[in-house]
Amino acid sequence: MHMALPKPGEIRKEDYRLEHTAGKEQSGGSSLRLVQWNIERGYELAKVIEDLKQLSADIVALQEVDIGCERSDSVDTGEAIAKALGMNYAFLCEFEELHSPVRDARSQGGGVHGNAILSRFDMSDCRAIEHRCVSFTA
Numbered sequence: 001m002h003m004a005l006p007k008p009g010e011i012r013k014e015d016y017r018l019e020h021t022a023g024k025e026q027s028g029g030s031s032l033r034l035v036q037w038n039i040e041r042g043y044e045l046a047k048v049i050e051d052l053k054q055l056s057a058d059i060v061a062l063q064e065v066d067i068g069c070e071r072s073d074s075v076d077t078g079e080a081i082a083k084a085l086g087m088n089y090a091f092l093c094e095f096e097e098l099h100s101p102v103r104d105a106r107s108q109g110g111g112v113h114g115n116a117i118l119s120r121f122d123m124s125d126c127r128a129i130e131h132r133c134v135s136f137t138a
Helices: 047-056 077-085
Strands: 011-015 034-038 059-067 088-097 113-121
Touching: 034 047, 034 077, 047 077, 059 088, 077 088, 077 113
Parallel strands: 034 059
Antiparallel strands: 011 088, 059 113, 088 113
16 A cells, blocks of 8 residues: 655645534633643554543644554554544654664664644644754755
């Protein structure tokens, strides 16, 4: 399976919310549940999804998200989580994870690696702000 991979500094955005929840404000409260999780490339993806379902977060910030890497079965790990939770999904590619003959299967690349935000709310103007001291292309 060949998928188009985002380039470093490029954002990929998808909406996996159910039609009846897209664009709707939550009613009856002013609290917001935010979860941050380093998913370690999705090695335990089913467990991560199970735990996140239990947490019922409004916004989820994910680190170490793989797309198309052999070590994570060439899955878009952030997309799999977003679909399972029925959330909006924005992924920022941090770097290309090159395939290397010196790596074992658990460490093998072949795709891209980065961070993601999942949200029950609408997301607009998703963009990366390049750090003044560290460039995406440096």
